Amino acid sequence: METVLKASNIVKYFNEPEPFQVLKNVSFEVGKGEFLSVVGKSGCGKSTLLYILSTMDTDFTGDLEIKGERLNGWKQNALAGFRNMHLGFVFQFHYLLPEFSALKNVMLPALKLGKYSEEEIEHRAIEKLKLVEMDEYSHKLSSKLSGGQQQRVAIARALINDPDIIMGDEPTGNLDKSNSQRVFDIFKQLARENHQTIITVTHDKDFAAGSDRIVEMQDGQIIRA
Amino acid sequence: MNWKLAFGIAITHLVTKKKQSVVAMLGVLFGISMFIVMISFMTGVNQFLEDMAMDNTPHIRIYNPVEVKDEKIISKAGTGNNSWYVVFHQRPKNDLAKIKNGLLIADKIEKMPEVRGVAPMVSSQVFFNNGPVQIPANISGIDVKKQDALFGLSGKMDDGSLDDLLKGSDDVILGKGLAQKAGVHVGDRVNVTTPEGYNITLKVVGIFSFGIVSLDDSKSYATLATVQKILQRDPSYITDINIKLNDMNKATEIKSELKAQMPGVYLEDWQEANASILAGEKIRNIMTGVVSFTLLLVAGFGIYNIMNMNIVNKMKDIAILKATGFQGNDITAIFLLESLVIGVAGGLLGLLLGFLFSYLLSITPFPAGTFFRISTFPVNFLPQHYILGVLFGFITTLFAGYFPALKASKIDPVIIIRG
Known part of the structure; x- marks a missing residue:
């Protein structure tokens, strides 16, 4: 299996309120099309690890390679461009822009990328919304949608630029059983059919059990990969 | 950078927060309109006073002043060691007033x-x-x-x-x-x-x-x-x-x-003949400048405050935009455009209101008494004042928006998203 993401010897300290080592030499690899769940107790450092993998947190030591590119020392703007092109995010608290319609929310990262014309982007965005069965709400203001609906729109947004990796920070943490199942099915489908890599941090045991591989963390270390 | 996208986001932000946008715009509007009224009226007064004085003042006047010559006529009296000087004061001649030829x-x-x-x-x-x-x-x-x-x-x-x-x-x-x-x-x-x-x-x-x-x-x-x-x-x-x-x-x-x-x-x-009028004009011009500057500064602070608040409210949105690939300068562009839209819209409406106020002032009867040859307030309508007004509004909002926008671009998405 082709390796998409490779993290080696990741070490991260928190300086506030007092120096504390969150991640202790974390190393692992993720392959293309893999559906990976990172589990562990609160405070074990799994979210911190995810934000380092997401390139948003650059304050760490160790090597991070995504799609063969070594990302250490890149400038913020370059990393933003990289995220725009190769990474998609789904957060626990859906975080759509409340002033924009569902469709516009999905379109924004693509408009930023500027690879396609606006009509093309709109067409693709509707395709993505169809995939998460939200196309009939596409012109609704995102703040008027229910939690489960918002999460599905957020997944559509994460997919819009056809990223290689989709990262989720407790994507089902705020959802009921049926909505959780829906999100899980979508992720599973993406990994199977599009061969996109899924990395999620989750507390949800059923969700983790259904994924291809579980990485368990404890006290800043991987205890089971 | 994609300006069209940034502009689209900026406009959406402004439209969804209508009340806040209007309040910020009103600040600029009043600042600029008062600036226009002030400067039109002040220069109108200056013009009026200058015209009144200059109507009766030649640009150059030639005359023979009655002046006592400074040098003294000195004569020596006596001889040898026993001598003394006599000093005569000159008096002005009677025919000095005449200009020869x-x-x-x-x-x-x-x-x-x-x-x-x-x-x-x-x-x-x-x-x-x-x-x-x-x-x-x-x-x-x-x-x-x-x-x-x-x-x-x-x-x-x-x-x-x-x-x-x-x-x-x-x-x-x-x-x-x-x-x-x-x-x-x-x-x-x-x-x-x-x-x-x-x-x-x-x-x-x-x-x-x-x-x-x-x-x-x-x-x-x-x-x-x-x-x-x-x-x-x-x-x-x-x-x-x-x-x-x-x-x-x-x-x-x-x-x-x-x-x-x-x-x-x-x-x-x-200039010599009207030194006092010119000095008065200078002082009035300085005053106009100071008051206008203060008005614009206050309007600028209004925008600065509102933009700052706006950015605090939008921290989460900014973090999301950054997480999905928007760069620092995209964020700066969005918020800078927001304040510029406020500034330009407020500025243009301010010109309109300023013109209206100036016009009303210019037709208001002025109780000048019987001596003044004037029936309404003197007001100037000069295009350069209006251009200056828009330019001032633009620059003030640019500055007022720039610092909050810069702050927004520096927001670290991780801190916000982690909560």
């Missing part, structure tokens, strides 16, 4: 290309007699046509007519205040005494007012010939030559040119 000089100056016109004048102190009371005044003998062309005298007539001066001899026109003090009306005769003691009776054919009390209380005009006769002088006797230029700002330059040609006479330009 005055009419000739006037003709010559009139031919210069920079000169709009020249009016020769004979001026003297006289007394107007009202029964036993003598009223001190000043009589000027003028070339009526030339004086009118340069100083618009016919437009200042309250009663009678300037042309009547030309119709007969021994006619005079009086300032409004002077006529009142002398107790005469048009058609009356008035008795005049010169400093030399010569007495003559003149017929009042007109009453004028400049709107300047000191002039209207003391000035009177007659023809050159009449005044020369009162003073018992020959027809070449001229005491003043008043010059108007095509461009009054060249006065100093032309003055020194004339000075080189005519070393014997004294020249005064309008």
Whole structure:
């Protein structure tokens, strides 16, 4: 299996309120099309690890390679461009822009990328919304949608630029059983059919059990990969 | 950077927070409109005062001042060791007021290309007699046509007519205040005494007012010939030559040119004659500047505050935009565009409101009393003030928006998303 993401010897300290080592030499690899769940107790450092993998947190030591590119020392703007092109995010608290319609929310990262014309982007965005069965709400203001609906729109947004990796920070943490199942099915489908890599941090045991591989963390270390 | 996308996001933000956007815009609107009203009114007042003064002021005036020569005449008295100095103080000569070859000089100056016109004048102190009371005044003998062309005298007539001066001899026109003090009306005769003691009776054919009390209380005009006769002088006797230029700002330059040609006479330009008015104008201009600057500063702080608040409210959105690939300068562009839209919209509406206020002010009756030749507030409508207003609004909002926008671009998405 082709390796998409490779993290080696990741070490991260928190300086506030007092120096504390969150991640202790974390190393692992993720392959293309893999559906990976990172589990562990609160405070074990799994979210911190995810934000380092997401390139948003650059304050760490160790090597991070995504799609063969070594990302250490890149400038913020370059990393933003990289995220725009190769990474998609789904957060626990859906975080759509409340002033924009569902469709516009999905379109924004693509408009930023500027690879396609606006009509093309709109067409693709509707395709993505169809995939998460939200196309009939596409012109609704995102703040008027229910939690489960918002999460599905957020997944559509994460997919819009056809990223290689989709990262989720407790994507089902705020959802009921049926909505959780829906999100899980979508992720599973993406990994199977599009061969996109899924990395999620989750507390949800059923969700983790259904994924291809579980990485368990404890006290800043991987205890089971 | 994708400006169109940034602009689209900025407009969506502004439209969804209508109330906040309108409040920010009102700040700019009032700032700019008050700036327009202030500067239009202030420059209008300056213009009015300058016009009023300049109407009666020649750009360059040639005259012979009565001045005591500074050097003393010293003579030695006695002989040998037993000697002493005697110092005599000089006294001004009686005929100093006359400009030699005055009419000739006037003709010559009139031919210069920079000169709009020249009016020769004979001026003297006289007394107007009202029964036993003598009223001190000043009589000027003028070339009526030339004086009118340069100083618009016919437009200042309250009663009678300037042309009547030309119709007969021994006619005079009086300032409004002077006529009142002398107790005469048009058609009356008035008795005049010169400093030399010569007495003559003149017929009042007109009453004028400049709107300047000191002039209207003391000035009177007659023809050159009449005044020369009162003073018992020959027809070449001229005491003043008043010059108007095509461009009054060249006065100093032309003055020194004339000075080189005519070393014997004294020249005064309008800046010297109106030093106090010019100083007043300067002070008013500074005041206008300070008040306008303060208005814009306050408007700017309003925008700064609102934008700052806006960014605090939008922290999560900014983090999301950054997480999905928007760069720092995209974020700066979004928030800078928001404040610029506020600034430009507020600025343009401010111009409109400022124009409206200025117009209303310009048609408001001004209780100036009987002396001022003015019925409404003086207001200027100059395009450059409006351009300046928009430019100021633009720059103020640019600055006020820039710092919050910069702050927004530095927001670390991780901290916000982690909560």
